[in-house]
Amino acid sequence: MNTTTTAPTPATMRGVRLPGDSTAVVDTLPVPEPGPGQVLLRIGASGICGSDIGFIYHEHKTHRGIDGPAYRGVVAGHEPSGTVVRAGAGCRRFGPGDRVIVYHIAGCGLCDNCRRGFMISCTAPARAAYGWQRDGGHAQYLLAEESTCVPLPDELSFVDGALIACGFGTAYEGLRRIGVNGDGDLLVVGLGPVGLAAGMVGRGMGAARVIGVEPSRRRRDWAAGLDVFDAVAAPEEAADTVAAATAGRGAATVIDCSGSRPGRSLALEQAAEWGRVSLVGEGGTLETEVSDTLLHKQLTLYASWVTSLPAMAELARNLVRWGLSPERVVSDRFDLADADAAYRLAAGESRGKVVLTAGAGQR
Structure with missing residues (x-):
């Protein structure tokens, strides 16, 4: 596996945090380095989910029976898709240049639910959701577990991939x-x-x-x-x-x-x-x-609660076969710099889906 980048990555990036007071704040953060079994993605698109609004944006509330606020002050966003730019040691499936969707839960990998691909239902202490307990997709780059990545077909855009990551799944x-x-x-x-x-x-x-x-x-x-x-x-x-x-x-x-x-x-x-x-x-x-x-x-x-990793990959293939593009349900797109306006619209009455995109050069 090639563990080098396809192009130089910057030292810092923009990332969005949710203070819990109905605002979104853009911070400057270091670009992370992938460890064993991890990949660094350049984000192409990241969706805003209703659960982000209901449980994080307005106030940090308990979710899914977690004692205390579920959100740990990390970079928000659990609906990311993008391109692998760097792969850590031991990665065997994805490498630089691969386009992927990120399943938004990194589970323990050992329990019955994880073995079925339903990491959403993992109850181990190691379970961490992107955008909740670990940095998510509302940033220029994302550190992801290779095991949570799903191939994004060439026929689909990064916005399509972001929508598959949660709502369509x-x-x-x-x-x-x-x-x-x-x-x-x-x-x-x-x-x-x-x-x-x-x-x-x-x-x-x-x-x-x-x-x-x-x-x-x-x-x-x-x-x-x-x-x-x-x-x-x-x-x-x-x-x-x-x-x-x-x-x-x-x-x-x-x-x-x-x-x-x-x-x-x-x-x-x-x-x-x-x-x-x-x-x-x-x-x-x-x-x-x-x-x-x-x-x-x-x-x-x-x-039914979300979907499984295999079903998410199956859905991506089926959408191509059906000739359907999830991107059609998107009514509004915002750059990361305008995350506060994007969240205000999504928390109000948007017509359809609201997404954050990386800007020019990404499809």
Whole structure:
């Protein structure tokens, strides 16, 4: 393995931290050196995730049962993609010039979840999430474990890769669990970035019709212009819209990306008999009438948290095969220097996905 760089790297770089007071701060930091089994990436794009906003940007809150703030004051961003510029000793798969997506959890590598590729569910003390417990992708360079890297196909851009790293991976896993296919329709509840991803991936997986429900008029209009959804409706219009699209049967497959109690209830109510419902939105509660809504309709519920390393690589290949580009759901791009403005928009009411990019020269 070649352990030299393809081009000189600078001594310092820009990196974004989140103080927890609804601001984003750009610092000057040293460019790290890769150790054994690590690669140094030049970042091409890094997405802003709703969990960053909900658990870090506004205030440093506990997440996933961690005692105390989960964010350790590191460089933010867990949705990175870029190019390997330096590989440490022992790297065997990736080297300088390789384009990669970074799976956003570095697990222990030994537990059953890690061996299945679900490092997200690793509970070992060694588990560290990029942008939470170790430096993440909101920087010009990122030190990553080679084991967390996934090939980024040449047909996809760095922005595509950043979106696959979290939102599209989350949507794909949720849709895989409910077996989306051409035998039935897909209902997507909540058309934020993950919901938009679910609509696009569901289209690629062959759903007969894809219907979206979203309370925000601004987001409904953005979703309707993507040529992904057959129908987009407000929650109060959902019953009529779903009935019209499915001849009154309801949706055979449903994914809730809203993370809200009303959204989850709507998802269950609009599912068809023998329907399959996937819950991927974080936070909130689930409240439903049981007999008519669940039992009598013979529904199956799936709860899905992010995806696995192999499934993320599979998704990247499938997107190429389907001729789909995640980048289409991006409504706003910002340079790292404008990270504060980017976070303010993402925390407000952006139309679609907000990403930070490295500037000219990256695709």
